[in-house]
Amino acid sequence: MDTTSILLVEGQADVDFFEALLRKLKMLDKVKISPPKNFDFKTNTVSHFPKLINLLMKRMNTGQIHHLGIVADADYVSGGGFEQRWKQLTASFATFGYRIPSNPPKLPYLGSIFHHSELPSVGLWLMPNHEKNGMLEDLIFKTIKKSDSQKKLLNTAVSSVDNLPIKLFSTYHHTKAIIYSWLSWQKRPGQTLDVTVNGNLIDLESKEMQGFINWLYKVFEINN
Secondary structure, X not given: OOXXXXXXXXXXXXXXXXXXXXXXXXXXXXXXXXXXXOOOOOOOOHHHHHHHHHHHHHHHHOOOOOEEEEEEEEOHHHHOHHXXXXXXXXXXXXXXXXXXXXXXXXXXXXXXXXXXXXXXXXXXXXXXXXXXXXXXXHHHHHHEOXXXXXHHHHHHHHHHHHOOOOOOOOHHHHHHHHHXXXXXXXXXXOOOOOHHHHOOOEOOOOHXXXXXXXXXXXHOOOOO
């Protein structure tokens, strides 16, 4: 495996999902997902993410990494939403001399790629669409295939979550509650987000998913 191409993601669910997606796209032999599956995400919370970026940026500076893509949630709860998350993560790029716009550009389903005169480019995608607050589950929600059975299950999940008598989760995690309810009613209840790819439950040809996939190809300079 060419370990000089790294896709950095935030959590275990992300590792599972993106590993499945890269395998489906035949990119897993070209791109390594970081952190690895044995990474202790419970100890190393989302607040450690900028530290991981700095470590990878240093490896880029010494020529150990040639392509770097970063995927993070624009989660209002943990990151302050799209604008705060964008500023937090791009601060590391600016330290190494990358040209960063003064205002966060909202580029729906395009993502950002930052350039440097001497170092490789760096890609950043804030879930769900590089424009709005949200997370990976919001992108999955938008791209679920609308077969009769899945449409009924999804509609039931939406109705069930909407009508819960008590909601212990944050309103910002509303879609996440829907997605995991929907997943719990599949052929094998309790599966992780990778089943949405492996089980052919999401539409990889949708404009939303194609935007993200095209960003991956550009960041890692792979011809689709």
